[in-house]
Amino acid sequence: MTLPLISQNRVALRARRSWLARPLACLALTVCWLLATSRAASGQELIFSVAVSMKEATEEVGREFQRLHPGVTLRYNLGGSGGLQKQIEAGAPADLFLSAGQREMDELERRGFIVAASRRVIAANLLAVIVPADGRLDVRQPADLLRPEVQRIALGNPKTVPAGQYAEECLRALGLWDALRPRLVFAENVRQALEYVSRGEVDAGFVYATDAATRAGRVRTAFHPPPDSYPRIVYPAAVVAASDHRPLAQEFIDLLLGPEGRSVLARLGFQPAPGAAR
């Protein structure tokens, strides 16, 4: 009498068990497949660590590069140059580094993280102070930033963002840093400072002249700080020593330095690199 009941129970239990076991088995199989295929998918992929102010320029030159090398995929790791430098030091994958400041590149070169012979300055830039396009603030010169209506001023964090370092040196040279210090809002990179201004969350911001041009409808350039108040802004590029694709990365630098690269950079508002600079 009891025997059929027990075996019936066993069937029921087994059915219940499979209700959980089946999804778990599916999950395990999918994961095995993912682990097995993840390595094969990489192929010829280059990662360029690029100062975010060079976003449009490298993407445009990158399209030309991909036309010349159809099998190659380019990935742009955009950010503040200081953060990108720290990533490369920590072993993050990168084939090329394009910095908005010499300090970051110097540090990498000193510690052997880049191919020193590949290092070239590809362009120069200027600082700009911008305000929201629809704002009513009348800011025309550095001293106007001291007005009480200018409550918040965005700039890159000087610790990791070259645009912020240049802005700090500029404000110090003009004797405004200490007075403006409580109003400063630090951004993670120069484009974040640009975003703060274009959304109207801050009253003014320090960015590069070329950044201001990418949001022409949303922000207005109030003035260009005197160029002798901050160091010359140049963009050094170099092949990363740990790269598996050194010749391709070198080719990209050559392309940036060549006629196509120079015309793209000029069209986007960058200044030509000072002669023979590295």
Add this chain to the structure above:
Amino acid sequence: MSPEILSAIGISARVALVATALDAAVGLPLAYGLARKPMTAKSAVELLVTLPLVLPPTVTGYYLIVLLGRRGWVGAPLFGLTGWSVAFTWYGAAIAAAVMALPLLVRTARAAIESVDRDLERAAFTLGRSEWQTALAVTIPLARNGIMAGLVLTFARALGEFGATLMLAGNIPGRTTTIPLAIYTAVETGETGDALLLAGALTVLSCLVIFIANRLGTAAP
């Protein structure tokens, strides 16, 4: 859809699936042990598992770097031996997501296992089943809804992980940029269209996950 968005969705799916599998392998035995076994230092284990729920994700991420980074306690010998490190790889992202989501699985599964009538287990013992057989044939099947709900929540949490992932795996496009990181980058650089698309996709997915978890939670075992 831009290739960046597609690659972020692909990486997110991979990271969340692997993290869920890792958590299932570690978390389910742990949940059973916490619910049913006399464990030495039980409250310490419980504390350790729950900590990622309470700590800022950046702190958990920092501990993971200290442990698994190139100069980490485990990471340094691994790097010395193989020249490879989980930092800045999607494996790192999966580990970070798994650690952050583990408390959700352990807590949910543990509650489900604790709610199973102990008399049913005792009955299985009297019928000559070992504890191991009883756990697999009685306890876990009866707790299955809670366990499934825990797994679904784990998947959702892994899919949305940001802070610890950023610390350990960075934000490398095409390698470790998951959907939440792609949203951060898109907002930061003013690509509001991309940000909105990804945010919408994550919101829909999260609603679905909550719906499934609720259904599993209320369904009779």
